């Protein structure tokens with residue numbers, strides 16, 4: 046298999062547009078441009094290359110979400126998917142762990158989901174009014190997520206996060222939101238403050254900086270946030286004390302899936318809950334990734350914590366543009382009164398609702414074993430990848446619970462150590478080397494998320510994991526043979 050074809054074009058070395066559009070990944074993108082040329086290339090992508098060249102004439106930057114430019118050697122164009130597999134326009138087949146950035150918990154195009162959407166499409170696409178389906182979905186959420194006493198639907202998790210911040214400020218009359226370095230809360234002005242600050246803006250560890258990765262942000266937006274380090278309970282207590290009486294809410298991904306898949310250490314979530322109760326702040330759990338992947342009650346069930354507000358995205362719609370803000374009656378009071386505005390032409394769109402009802406029923410049908418089942422498959426893959434890494438002398442350290450995990454790739458000379466927060470990760474992660482390995486994996490038919498996250502779906506089987514590891518073996522060999530540290 047190795048050397049089946051020669052690369053027809055020089056690999057994308059990170060053009061100027063890529064660098065500008067992905068400024069928010071500025072810590073890492075510069076390193077990607079250091080990638081050496083990959084000579085051997087089992088899969089080739091001529092049609093995707095052709096489409097991407099064409100796209101640049103009609104689509105700004107050629108893609109519709111900046112992060113898609115990270116895909117090397119070219120942003121791929123897909124034709125169809127089925128279960129755990131997906132096929133691109135060049136006929137290349139992949140075992141997919143990218144899964145629509147984690148939204149496809151049920152795999153690609155499950156028949157029941159497609160039928161549910163098609164049946165609703167024949168009845169009506171959109172009413173901007175009420176329908177029974179929205180009750181069906183809301184009532185299922187109440188049953189599944191204990192803190193979801195009331196819900197409001199949106200089209201994206203970014204919007205649901207915006208609504209949560211506004212609601213918390215209305216409820217408390219305070220302006221500050223406390224967030225953690227490395228936690229991603231959507232691409233809005235507010236969601237991105239302090240997300241993945243380059244080291245030059247870190248400040249001292251006691252008062253992390255709140256830089257914004259995008260230009261065009263009103264300076265004052267940043268001042269509405271206090272940034273803290275993840276997994277440092279005493280530091281968090283000091284940050285809350287420092288801004289006593291001014292913080293409306295603490296927001297977090299209960300497991301920091303967006304950065305190295307770092308789980309909360311013992312007591313971390315309980316301390317957030319305790320501080321929120323003590324100081325009259327709202328606890329916002331952003332479960333956009335963890336929701337339903339960690340079981341019917343999400344990460345809040347998995348880690349046994351009860352937030353005031355929860356953001357649900359991705360798996361709630363199984364690949365349709367659907368999200369929800371849920372909360373306790375008390376926390377949702379200002380939406381009920383209308384003091385905190387929440388709106389949207391396409392909110393509670395019937396196609397998305399039909400999809401969501403099917404998805405939630407699927408999660409319910411899985412029962413309490415759902416996270417363990419995904420974890421078991423994921424851990425098998427993690428162990429297999431680690432073995433391949435050791436066999437080929439690649440410093441890859443898969444990290445995370447299994448149902449989702451991250452490809453930590455150690456920089457040359459860095460010792461392995463616990464990765465507790467974003468700073469640890471940024472200091473250790475060899476982005477250029479991971480990007481090179483990821484490309485080799487892709488060229489052999491294994492697709493992980495561009496930034497290093499792997500997601501397992503309910504459609505993956507033991508056979509898929511075994512097949513993926515077989516393909517990965519070739520990829521590791523090619524990577525080890527063609528990689529040289531800068």
Ligand SMILES: Cc1ncc(COP(=O)(O)O)c(C=O)c1O
Nearest residue numbers: 201202203229230231331333358
């Ligand atoms: C934790 C978290 N919050 C919010 C978002 C934003 O979701 P969306 O892209 O649907 O707006 C994401 C997206 O990846 C996410 O991972």
